Amino acid sequence: MQRCNTLLYISVFLYCCINMSHHYFFCIILLFHVGHLSASIVKICDDEIEFPPYTFFERDSQGTKTNLVGVTHDLLKEIFNHIDLTYKVDLVPWKRCIFEVEKYDTRKTYEMFSTGSYFLKRASKYYATAAYGVVNQGIFYSTQQHPDGINVNSIKDLQQFTQVCGVLGYSYRAYKLTDESKFMRAPSIVAGLKMLGSNRCQIMPLGIEVAQGVQLIEQYRIPKTIKVIRINAIKPTTFHLYISKSSPRAFEIYTKVNQQLVRMIHTGEVDKIHQKYADLLN
Numbered sequence: 177m178q179r180c181n182t183l184l185y186i187s188v189f190l191y192c193c194i195n196m197s198h199h200y201f202f203c204i205i206l207l208f209h210v211g212h213l214s215a216s217i218v219k220i221c222d223d224e225i226e227f228p229p230y231t232f233f234e235r236d237s238q239g240t241k242t243n244l245v246g247v248t249h250d251l252l253k254e255i256f257n258h259i260d261l262t263y264k265v266d267l268v269p270w271k272r273c274i275f276e277v278e279k280y281d282t283r284k285t286y287e288m289f290s291t292g293s294y295f296l297k298r299a300s301k302y303y304a305t306a307a308y309g310v311v312n313q314g315i316f317y318s319t320q321q322h323p324d325g326i327n328v329n330s331i332k333d334l335q336q337f338t339q340v341c342g343v344l345g346y347s348y349r350a351y352k353l354t355d356e357s358k359f360m361r362a363p364s365i366v367a368g369l370k371m372l373g374s375n376r377c378q379i380m381p382l383g384i385e386v387a388q389g390v391q392l393i394e395q396y397r398i399p400k401t402i403k404v405i406r407i408n409a410i411k412p413t414t415f416h417l418y419i420s421k422s423s424p425r426a427f428e429i430y431t432k433v434n435q436q437l438v439r440m441i442h443t444g445e446v447d448k449i450h451q452k453y454a455d456l457l458n
Contacts, residue, residue, distance in 0.1 A: 218256075218263045218429060220288040221273035222248065225345065225364060228389035229453035230291045230309060230415065231267070239394060248291045250449045251308055252417075254440060259432040265290070270345050274418075277302065281422035287429060292418045302421055303430040306437050307414035308446050311383035313350065314404040321375055331409050334379070341368045341377035350410050351381045365390045373399055383413060391457055 226232040230248045233241035244265070256263050266286070268276075274292070276285040278301050294304060315334070317326050328334060331352050342348060342359045353359075360377050362368035365386065372380045384404055391397055417437070419430045440446045 216261050218261050218288055219286045220252065220263055220265045220290055221268050221276060221286040222265060222290045223270040223273065223345075224267040225270070225343070226393060227291060227365075227386070228392045229385075229450070230389070232389075232393055235394065247309060247449050247453060248415075250452070251437070251440070251446065252290065254445065254449075255433055255436040258436050258439075261429070261432065263288075274298075277418065277420045279422065280420040281424075287420050287423045287426075288433075289418050291415050293413045294416055298418070302418040303426060305417040305419075305430070305434040306441060307416055308437060308441070309415035309450070311385045311413045311415070313407045313410040313413065314382060314384040314387070315351075315407060316369070316372060316380040316382055316387060316402055316404045317378065318372055318375060319401045319403055321378060325403070326379065326405065328405060328407070331407065334381075337378045339377040339379075341371050341380035343368055348381050350413075351407070353381060366393055366396050369396075369398060369402065373402055388457065389453070392453065 222231050227246075229246055231244065231246045234243045234245050236242055244267075249265075252263060252265065273286065273289050276283055277287065277289045280287055289302075291309075292298065292302075292304075294307065298304075315326065315328055319325075334351055334353060338358055339360060340348075340353060340358045342353075342361050343365055344361045344363055348354070348359075360371060362371055365382065368380055368382070369387065369390065371377055382404075384406060387398060387404065417433060419426050419433070423429065437446075
């Protein structure tokens, strides 16, 4: 779409150069209109690390990544089908993604990021839409190490563990696990669960629904020796779309996108998208 708009703009520009003396006002209107079409593209970024069931790649029979799919992918497609804006998604390092969106006024790269968890500091920097996903927090452990389970009745009880599996770039402040010396960081959720399964760490804090989602990747199945307990003391994590406050059309994008998202929540379309990916595990 963006390439087509660029070619159209060039064609109109050349036409105007040749016929400017005869069609001055017509050319001005055309150039403005085509420029508006190009500007209507909303560039969105998301994390380059797969986050099923929200963003991940389908695999072919050889395990090669093919199409980008997931709850966020389907949601964005449906939202933008109902508004007069187009969009493009890039997967980039997460820190770069949120930085580019915050600094859109000077960097002009991304106006939105998707699949962002909600917390107050982040919400003060961007416009956050309604939530379209919820993840309950849990602690995964291996029965090979803990045949009788783990004794965790509060968040404070997590301090007893000295070897914690985590994912690069993920924050575990909600679990009060801030001592990085305790962590063994893995490049992905699947890699972390495999480390846990091979007894390289004692526990792995992870969203329960996210752990279920990783089974959509590489035909991975969580072994029966890995169990989970829910941490009720931690509020569920909600996921939102975020719009740059520094974009000159921030309010327009936020209003149009959020209006469609709220509509989809109330019509049950968001639930249907979630169920679509839950059914893939059956």
